[in-house]
Amino acid sequence: MAVIPPKRRSERLNRRKFTLINKADELAEFCEVDIALIIRNRKTGRYFTYNSIDLESWPPSKEQIQLSYPTPVNLLPHDMKAKRKKPLKHHSGKDTNKGE
Structure with missing residues (x-):
């Protein structure tokens, strides 16, 4: 894997951070949900x-949050990776990744 120069990495972080915040703002507006987003630069x-x-x-x-009802859904990085690895299914229930 190629090493990314610090300036390019910083530009990428700023671009992705703006995109994430913009998506959160759109989600709040269009789906009538409340959002709190925290990003920490390690x-x-x-x-x-x-x-x-x-x-x-x-x-x-x-x-x-933990005491609220209905109980909260807490997701971690491994949960998201597992969701991305699941095969996509059509409404018929057939696996699209197997060419059915």
Whole structure:
């Protein structure tokens, strides 16, 4: 794998961060959901946050989320990788990755 120059890596981070925040904003607006997004740069330790609503009570604490009902869905990177690896299915239930 080629080494990416620091300037290019920084530009990529900024572009992807903007895209993620923009998608979160669109999701909040079009789907009527509340969103709290936290991004932390591991190298610098700097945080970037986005809140779809400007309330002092938002976002809820981690404890408030865990105690909420219906129970929260908590996803980790391995959950997302597993979802991406599952074969796609047509409405007929046939696996599209096998040429059926």
